[in-house]
Amino acid sequence: MADPTADFFDGLGHRGPDPMLTKVRGTVRFDLGHRDGTDHWVLVMSEGNVSASRGERPADCVISTDLRFFDRVTTGEANPIAALLRNEITVEGNLLLFHYFQRLLPGPPGARDPREMVRERRHK
Template sequence: MTATSAFFDRLAAACQDPRFSKVCGSVRFDIGDGDDLEQWLLVIDHGHMKVTRSAAPADTVIRVSVPVADAMARGEVNGLAAITRGEILVDGDLGLALRLGRLFPRASGSGDQTEQPTSSSTP
């Protein structure tokens, strides 16, 4: 099982997220490289979430490669940073896509913070 599949399985099992109580919309994730395409549809209705594998139309479509999707699912990549770098393409409601960042594990040590010292050694 990939990190992305495990992420969507956890989301499906949760069914509800109070942080999305005022959100309604659908997002399809098109995850792939080359000819291989995996599609997940997330429908949010006032915090209730339904996750299916579907190519159905959605309010927002997020296109991402397998390595970037897996890294996001593991909390290694920040979604907004990936959008900025062009690693994620969003078609539709960008605001909804950005809100979804709350669902992913936080990217620890991402961006400029990667090289911050963690010990007290000084020259």
């Protein structure tokens, strides 16, 4: 069975440094509840490098939500800011890290990179 959350976090380790995150340092813990308990993931951002691992430890920012809902966030189907406003996600600690975390998420299904659209228009 597919696990979008695990796939998302595992994929972060295969990315190169992100130039948009070069000045960001911090840890974010995700507490993802489900019927059998709570899964914990820790995301470490350090000068453009991002890594994730399973585990429960202190963090600069703690994001809590339902695992099934977070699956939708990691596939671009749900917006974390809108979810925060609806109390589907709670954030404790450094909110700025929550903001930077969003840059790692995929866009909505079917979304296109605006740079690609500009290139296509130039070639017409």
